[in-house]
Amino acid sequence: MRAARGHFCLRVAMPCQTTLCRAFVVEANCQVGFGKHRSLTHHQLITRHKDYCDWICTVESKQLEIQRLQLYIEQSRKRHFTFKRQPLSSTVGRVADHFKSIYEPVWTEETQTPKQLAHLHATKASAGFEPTNVTESSQQIWRSCFGIVQSALNLRILFMSSSPPAMKEVTEVADSVLEAMDRFKSHELSMLATAFSVIGPERNTLWCKLALAVQKQPASFNEKQLANLALSFANAGSKDIHLPLVLSGAAVRIIGQLSPQSIAHVAWAFAKSSSYDAKLFDALAFVSLEWMQEFNDHNIAIIAWAFAKAGRNDPKLFSALAASALPRIGEFHPQGLSNMVWANATIERHDPELFDAVAGAVLSRISQLNQHDLANIAWAFAKASQHDHRxxxxxxxxxxxxxxxxxxxxxxxxxxxxATIQRSDAKLFDAVAVESLRKISTFKIQELANLAWAYAKAGRNDPMLFDALASAALRRTMEFNSQELANLAWAFSKSGRKPSPELFDALAAASLQKVAGFNIAELGMLAWAFVQTDLAPTPIVEKFLDSVIACAQKQNWASLQTGFGRQRSEFTEARCAQVVLQLVPDATRNRYILGRVVDIAFHATDGTLINLEIDELYHRTERQHGNDKRRDIFLEQLGVRVVRFDAFDESGREREDLAEGIKTLLRKEGILDSSDSIGMVAARALHVK
Structure with missing residues (x-):
């Protein structure tokens, strides 16, 4: 531990988390010792760089220099007493003994109000010193409230260290909290929530009573306390449906009093806690626009992240955030750059100018990005279809x-x-596969589905990885939602490997229970995965496919969809389509039926949908022939009539008589009459909405 000049303190908690930390004061002439302002003293930093001080107070760090600076900033705003450094002695033990044995304090009282004197003596006592000249009532207040809060915070510190306390100690403090719940003040309730979100998230009785205590005095909390409460209750998994509304309402009432830093902190905390109250975020958007010129880069990135996390796409706010960020994008911390593009991609706001500016800033500081920033930036650029090769x-x-x-x-x-931008970086995919195999048991459901989809999409058939994915997914198929089931089934079908019958039976069983909740894209993706998989149909799979057909017909999804697939003019299919269009002018090419592309489609006079498939050479393989057969049977069950035309001769060359061959086939199928007159074509016009 590096000694600082002048007064010194060991910081054990974030500002406003414990009153005890205010008993130890850092002198103004201590050097910062880290970051871009490392050569400045604390006093110089707080007078010259207020925005930086505001930001550093939001950082959670175990680094001594950062904790020391946070403490000085807090004390410079509200100082009650000072603490002069005395010689250090070595010690090992719990936090309660830590303060007592490391220092021999000399206390200097700077204030004389009764409230401050009581606070001073209570703090001395909590550090292991006998309070003097304090009334019996003050001692009782400390024992019943301050002491309980301090004990809870000390236990939190121990829980976050390598030597967590015994559960008996936690239970004793929890019981004391329950007994004194009605006597805690607002700042104490906030600190208790912070502590028990770590040491006792499962104590439902305590959290219920704590929620009731908070709801009795919502107007007494400041913005930091409201933010801490929102986060703490969310981290503890609280199911109280009224508390988030109470906290949001309290925040709205004080919204006009917030500083730029506080606006960002409140937005971040409520978004992080999944409290997406519309009135609160409307108010935050309004005050953010008012304070936009005062925001620093950290505030801009945090507000963008918070609104995207809350699903709030406010065009005016995001335009203002982007306009404010662009001139100083080079000042953004790597995490701020990551947050900006993540937020814009999440709300599907694809601002090319912003993404280009962020790309330039990232490339100039690529070595400074950590693993989280790298993954988020790649995801955001792919999601926003911003394909920057470099x-x-x-x-x-x-x-x-x-x-x-x-x-x-x-x-x-x-x-x-x-995979989304269709780049298959062999080294990256191979290395990710190795790392994923090590951690496969810890993947969440969505992560398993996305990983399988990515490798299949990129054409990376890694046998060991797909086997591990199949094993992990098989145990948890009932947990997958509709999109995850579709992605997983499609990936295993697309991979080209013979999939596990057990896995597809499990996927069919899980999908059967959710079939009514699938949208057309998910249902089509899932159905075609089962149709194309080279597995003998089992009763559960057949039952699922029957339910898909019934659902598609009920929702009118068995007809042509409005979109068109990729139109290529250089293939045999395109030349065949030209022939068909001369015979059936209202025919269309590369249309979708339940998410599957069909080559040429038109309706007969009786309303039957005709699918004319142009088979190229690869359709002659045994595997593809089996896929075609299963596909055609499925389409026939949907009510689509499939007609196939082999466009190649026995030697594998394109037929010279394409036009005559197509006419002959259409006559044979009853689509054209013997005169091939356009007026006699048994087709009706297609009307695409």
Whole structure:
């Protein structure tokens, strides 16, 4: 531990988390010792760089220099007493003993009000010193309220260290909290919530009573306390449906008093806690626009992230945030850059100017990005269809040595991004596969589905990875939602490997229970995966496909969809389509039926939908022949008549008589009469909505 000049303090908690930390004061002439302002003293920093001080107070860090600076900033705003440094002595033990044994304090009282004196003596006592000249009532207040809060915060520190306390100690403090619940003040309730979100998230009785206590005095909380409460209750998994509304309402009432930093902090906390109250975010958007010129880069990125996390696409706000960010994008921290593009991609706001500026800033500082930033930036650029070749090249290279530090979401997101923009970086995909195999048991449901989809989409058939994915998914198929089931089934069908019958039976069983909840894209993706899989149909699979057909017919999804597939003019299919269009002018090409592309489609006079498929050479393989047969049977069950035309001769060359061959086939199928007159074509016009 590096000694600082002058007064010194060991910081054990974030500002406003514990009153005890205010007993130890850092002198103004201590050097900052880290970051871009490392050479300045604390006093110089707080007078010259207010925005930086506001930001550093929001950072959670175990680094001593950061904690010391946070403490000085807090004390400079509201100081009650000072603490002069005395010689240090070595000690090992719990936090309660830590303060007592490391320091021999000399207390200097600077204020004389009764309230401040009581606070001073109570704080001395909590550090292991006998309070003097304090009334019996003050001692009782400390024992019943301050002491309980301090004990809870100390236990929180121990829980976050390598030596967590015994559960008996936690229970004793929890019981004391329950007994004194009605006597705690607003700041104490906030600190208790912060502490018990770590040491006792499962204590439902305590959380219920704490929620009731908070709801009795909502107007007494400031913005930091409201933010801490929202986060703490969310982290504890509280199911109280009224508390989020109470906290949001309290925040709305004080919204006009918030500083730029506080606006960002409140937005972040309520978004992080999944409290998406419309009135609160409307108010935050309004005051954010008013304060836009005062926001620093950290505030801009946090507000963008919070509104995107809350699903709030406010065009005016995001335009103002982008306009404010562009001139100083080079000042953004890497995480701020990541948050900006993540937020815009999440709300599907694809601002090319902003993405280009962020790409330039990222490329100039690629070595400073951590694993979280790399995964988020790749995901955001792919999601927004911003395909910057150089950026993706550099992100792949920077990610390779850091993959061991990626969380499972980061691993699935980064390969999803590259697969989405149709880039198959062999080194990256191989390395992610190795790392994913090590962590496969910890992947969440969505991450498993996205990982499988990405490797199948990129054409990366890794046998070991797909086997591990199949094993992991088989145990949890009932947990997958409709999109995840569709992605997983499609991936295993697309991979080209013979899938596990057990896995597809399990996917069919899970999908059967949710079939009414699928949209047309998910249902089509799932159905075609089962149709194309080279497996003998089982009763559960047949039952599922029957339910798909019934659902598609009920929803009118068995007809032509409005979109068109890719139109290519250089293939045999295109030349055949020209022949058909001369005979049937209202025919269309590359249309979708339940998410599947059909070559040529038109309606007969009786309303039957005709699908004319142009088979090229690969359709002659045994595997493809089996796929075609299953596909045609499924379409026939949907009510579509399938007609196939082989466009090649026995030697494998394109037929010279394409036009005559197509006419002959259409006559044979009863679509054209013997005169081939256009007026006699048994087809009706297609009306595409």
């Amino acid at each position: 950026l993706f090249d550099e992100v792949a290279l920077a990610s390779l040595p850091l993959l061991g530090e990626f969380i499972t979401q980061g691993l699935s997101n980064i390969v999803w991004a590259y």
